[in-house]
Amino acid sequence: MMLPQMEELLPPSAVEFEVGWRDAGGEHRLPLPEASEVEFEAGLPVRGFPSYRGQRHFPGLYWSATTGGHVGFESWLERDHVMLLDFTPEVTGLLSQPFWLFWENERGKQVSHAPDYFARFEDGRGLVVDCRPLDRIDTRTAVKFAATRAACASAGWGYRVVGEVDAVRMANVRWLAGYRHPRHGVAEGMVERLLALFSVSSPLVGQAALAGDPITVLPVVFHLLWQGRLGADLSRMLTDTTLVSRVEGRR
Structure with missing residues (x-):
């Protein structure tokens, strides 16, 4: 199946995004423009990783030298990419499942997506990362990634969809x-x-x-x-x- 180009999947500019996140003070939800300065890297994951018999992926915790604590992953691919972020000297903060992104699609149905990682760089830049083997990105996932890219651009964050590493x-x-x-x-x-x-x-x-x-x-x-x-x-x-x-x- 041929997937549309990422640019073709971008939501209209009128789409309004909201962000939900957790920290020591509880749960929060704000329009994206009001949350673009939140230190998501200092918060808590918005969801956990289920573990059950027969599952095909491998969740776990990676000890990060950057944070001095554990960062979650749901697969070996995510573990590799959190390790690469931890290996990047310019990264000063890192969190898995950092927030929920909410928006409405063209039919008025609410859609949500929790990116895999949020990284903060020493110059203050934010980077949002989604991990997925490129041959496993179906149309539904591509739409979510395109919307996430648009939301990140409006917030001034970088965004990457990353697959297998050399x-x-x-x-x-x-x-x-x-x-x-x-x-x-x-x-x-x-x-x-x-x-x-x-x-x-x-x-x-x-x-x-x-x-x-x-x-x-x-x-x-x-x-x-x-x-x-x-x-x-x-x-x-x-x-x-x-x-x-x-x-x-x-x-």
């Missing part, structure tokens, strides 16, 4: 995520020494060995790669000889 890049990010906890970056003097050693692009293991026992040093290197203070080409599988270098401007 397998090699994702494997690398999953590996680095094993070293995302701050405990890997507290070795006294080690961080500064490694940043100095990798001021020139150098092979990962060989250069790290100059700072001491690799068993002790490599977790710190991987933590710095996770933080974005060290950089490498993650489109290729990480190996002993992967070239790693300091990323200027990252603290």
